[in-house]
Amino acid sequence: MRVLLLFPGELSKLYNDNVYSYIAVQKSGAEILAICGRRSSTKKGEPVPERENIDGMAVERLFHDAADMKRSWRQKYTEIHDLTCTFKPDIIFCSQQSNMPLAIRLRREFSIPLILLVESAYNPEKPFLFVGPRRAMRSRFIATVLGRLHWRWLCYHSTSIITCNHGDVQNGRIVNTCGTPITYVPWPSHRSVNSACTEKARHQATFIGAFSDHKNMNEFEVTIPRILSALPSLTFVFVGDGKHRGVVVELQRKYPKQISWIISMSRNDCLRLIAGSYFAYSPAVYGGWGFIGDAWAMKTPLVATCNHYGFHDGDDCVLTTADSIVTRIQELYADAQMYQRIQRNGYRRFRLQHDASQVGMKYYEVIRGTLQNQQ
Numbered sequence: 092m093r094v095l096l097l098f099p100g101e102l103s104k105l106y107n108d109n110v111y112s113y114i115a116v117q118k119s120g121a122e123i124l125a126i127c128g129r130r131s132s133t134k135k136g137e138p139v140p141e142r143e144n145i146d147g148m149a150v151e152r153l154f155h156d157a158a159d160m161k162r163s164w165r166q167k168y169t170e171i172h173d174l175t176c177t178f179k180p181d182i183i184f185c186s187q188q189s190n191m192p193l194a195i196r197l198r199r200e201f202s203i204p205l206i207l208l209v210e211s212a213y214n215p216e217k218p219f220l221f222v223g224p225r226r227a228m229r230s231r232f233i234a235t236v237l238g239r240l241h242w243r244w245l246c247y248h249s250t251s252i253i254t255c256n257h258g259d260v261q262n263g264r265i266v267n268t269c270g271t272p273i274t275y276v277p278w279p280s281h282r283s284v285n286s287a288c289t290e291k292a293r294h295q296a297t298f299i300g301a302f303s304d305h306k307n308m309n310e311f312e313v314t315i316p317r318i319l320s321a322l323p324s325l326t327f328v329f330v331g332d333g334k335h336r337g338v339v340v341e342l343q344r345k346y347p348k349q350i351s352w353i354i355s356m357s358r359n360d361c362l363r364l365i366a367g368s369y370f371a372y373s374p375a376v377y378g379g380w381g382f383i384g385d386a387w388a389m390k391t392p393l394v395a396t397c398n399h400y401g402f403h404d405g406d407d408c409v410l411t412t413a414d415s416i417v418t419r420i421q422e423l424y425a426d427a428q429m430y431q432r433i434q435r436n437g438y439r440r441f442r443l444q445h446d447a448s449q450v451g452m453k454y455y456e457v458i459r460g461t462l463q464n465q466q
Contacts, residue, residue, distance in 0.1 A: 092120060092121045092122065092181055092182075092458065092459070092462065093121070093122045093123075093124070093178060093179060093180045093181045093182075094116065094121050094122065094123045094124070094180060094181070094182055094183075094184050094458060095123075095124055095126070095175060095178065095180035095182070095183045095184065095197070096113060096123050096124065096125040096126070096127075096184045096186065097125075097126055097127075097183065097184070097185045097186060097190040097193060097194055098125055098126070098127040098128075098186045098187075098190075099127070099128065099156075099157035099160055099161070099186060099187045099189055099190055100127065100128045100130070100156050100157040100160075101127065101128055101129060101130045101139060101152070101156070102125055102127045102145075102150055102152075103139045103143070103145070103150075104145065104283075104358070105139065105357055105358060106357065106358055107358070108279055108280055108281040108358060108381060108385075108447060109186075109279055109447075110145060110148075111279065111281040111283075111447035111448070111451070112279040112447040112448075112450040112451040112454060113125065113148060113451065113454075114145065114146045114147075114148060114447075114451065115447060115448045115449075115450070115451020115452060115454075115455070116451045116454050116455045116458070117146065117147055117148050118146075118451075119451065119452060119455040120455070121455060121458065122147075123148045123149070124148075124149045124151070124174065124175075124178045124180065125148060125149065125150045125151065126151050126153060126171060126174065127150065127151075127152055127153075127154070127160070128152060128153075128154040128155055128156040128157055128159060128160050129141065129152040129154070129155055129156070130155065130156050139152065140152070141153075149178075151174060153167050153170060153171065154167070157187075157189060160189070160190065160193075161189045161190070164190075164192070164193045168193075168196070171193070171197075172197075172200070175197060175201065180201070180203060181203060181462060182203055182204050182205070182206065182458060182461065182462055183197055183198055183203060183204070183205045183206065184206050184208070184454075184458065185205060185206065185207050185208065185249075186208045187208065187209065187210070188207065188209055188241075188245055191207065191245060191248065194207070194248075195248045198248070204250035204251070204461050204462065204465050205248065205249055205250050206249065206250060206251045206252070206253065206457060206458060206461055207245060207248075207249040207251075207252050207253070208252075208253040208254075208255070208276075209245070209252065209253070209254055209255070209256075210254075210255050210256060210378065211254060211255070211256035211258070211259065211377070212242070212252070212254045212256065212259045212266040212268070212273065213238050213239065213241070213242035213266075214258070214259075214266075215235055215238070215239065218231065218234040218235045218237075218238040219231075219234055243269055246268045246269045246270075246271040247269060247271075249271050250271070250461050250465070251271065251272045251273070251274070251457055251460075251461045252268060252271055252272070252273040252274070253273070253274050253275075253276050253454070253457055254266070254273060254274070254275055254276075255275075255276060255277065255278045255380065256275075256377075257275070257277070257399070257400050257401050258377075258399060259273075259275055260275045272461075274453070274457050276450055276453045276454065276457070277380070277384075277444050277445050277450060278380035278381060278384060278445065278450075279384070279445060279446070279447040279450035279451070280381060280384030280385050280387070280388050280441060280445045280446065280447060281388075281446070281447040282362075282388040282389075282441070282446070283358065283359055283362065284359050284362035284363055284366060284389070286362075286366040286388070286389040286390045286391070288366075289363055289366035289367045289389075290367065291366075291367065291368070291369050291391075292367050292368065292369060293369050293424070294322070294324045294325050294326060294369070295325070295326050295327075295328065295367060295368045295369060296318075296325060296326075296327050296328070296368050296369060296370050296371065296372055297327065297328040297329070297330065297364055297365060297368045297371055297372070298311075298327075298328075298329055298330070298331075298371070298372055298373065298382070299329075299330040299331060299361055299364070299365065299371075299382050299385070300330075300331050300373075300375070300379050300381070300382045301331055301332070301333045302331050302332060302333030302334060302335040302336050302338070302339065303333050303334065303335070303378075304334070304335075305375060305376055305377040305378050305379075306333075306335070306373075306374065306375045306378070306379055307374040307375055307376045307396075307397070308335035308338045308339075308374070309335070309338060310374035310396060310413055311338055311339070311342065311374065312338055312341070312342070313413050314372075314374070314396075314413050314416050314417075315327060315342055315346075315350070316342075316345070316346075317416070317417050318416065318417055318420060319346055319349050321417045321420075321421065322420070323349075325349060326348075326349055326350075326351060327349060327350055327351070327372075328351045328352075328353065328364060328368070329350070329351070329352045329353070330352075330353045330354075330355070330356055330361060330364065331354070331355075332354045332355070339352050340352075361385070362385060362388070362389055365382075365385050365386055365389040365391050366389040366390070366391060368391055369391075369392075369423075369424075370391060370392045370393070370394050370409075370420065370423060371386040371391050371392070371393050371394065372393075372394045372395075373386075373393065373394070373395050373396075374395075374396050374397065374413075375395075375397060375399070376397045376399060377399050378399075380400065383395075383400060384441055384445040386437065387407070387437035387438055387440055387441035387445065388438065388441045388445070388446075390434040390435075390437065390438050391434075392408065392409060392423060392430060392433040392434060392437065393407070393408040393409070393433075393437060394408065394409045394411065394416065394419070394420060394423070395408050395409070395410055395411075396410075396411055396412055396413055396416065398410055403436075405429060405432070405433070406432065406433065406436050407433060407436045407437045407440050408433060408437065409422075409423055409433065
């Protein structure tokens with residue numbers, strides 16, 4: 092079973108946990124050729140080699156980043172075509188819809204099935220999550236129409252679809268795929284750091300991720316001053332960058348001794364930071380799944396203000412509101428049993444659902460099933 096993987100941005104152990112799920116696919120019996128970029132658009136680490144073998148998986152980094160791959164694949168199609176001819180894939184695994192024009196051309200030329208992995212399926216109730224932010228398209232009606240047309244186009248050209256969005260299966264919502272099979276597989280996380288080797292710092296908390304619209308960064312403007320006022324010895328560490336960096340810049344200006352901001356860290360350093368923090372705080376209204384999974388993997392209680400991932404308050408996280416967050420965090424400090432229960436159940440959820448090896452096995456099952464259905 093030969094799988095041609097089209098991956099946006101950087102695919103490496105240094106900065107990306109997705110690589111471990113594809114390593115698990117390879118270990119399950121597949122052979123993978125990955126075509127991707129040399130760096131991530133949201134992580135500012137050093138570029139990785141243009142060609143690499145990662146645990147038997149051949150990786151060709153032909154592009155600078157995801158944007159370059161989306162924009163410039165036609166200029167490099169001859170090289171992509173030659174690599175594909177040599178590899179002779181049985182199936183295409185296209186990660187993210189931005190790579191679909193390239194995937195569709197390869198599918199037509201080589202007459203092989205195509206699996207599309209999306210962060211989220213189209214939801215007519217939330218069209219801007221699929222077509223882009225509201226500022227770029229003010230009309231909800233236009234966003235709904237364009238979103239539906241684009242989703243139908245993706246479904247038409249895909250043999251199977253994988254969605255990473257828990258909301259696509261939550262409450263039994265039916266996703267219309269025009270007959271294309273769709274499977275929910277959670278976002279992967281990999282525990283490459285042993286959290287037991289890192290002592291929790293009671294006066295440290297963290298947020299890690301891109302400072303993008305759906306991370307709801309503006310909530311920090313309200314909640315962080317309240318948290319720091321109630322816990323004056325607390326240091327809150329931000330790791331990341333993005334369009335809403337101004338929120339963090341202003342917080343750091345107001346609280347220079349309590350706010351720390353690091354633009355980029357290696358994956359293992361991020362995990363050590365999470366493991367050493369007393370709690371992790373995510374205001375995201377959608378996404379942020381990597382940070383959530385890493386908090387569970389590192390046995391660091393998660394504080395969340397939006398239930399977009401099937402959270403269970405007091406069981407695998409502290410689910411609260413911006414108004415009640417201080418009281419709930421103080422409960423976390425005061426109630427040792429609650430703290431340990433959230434640690435235990437969050438880690439259990441990571442092991443059963445979000446561990447990259449488990450995610451990779453589910454990818455493999457979809458790949459194998461798709462190929463069998465084509466025979």
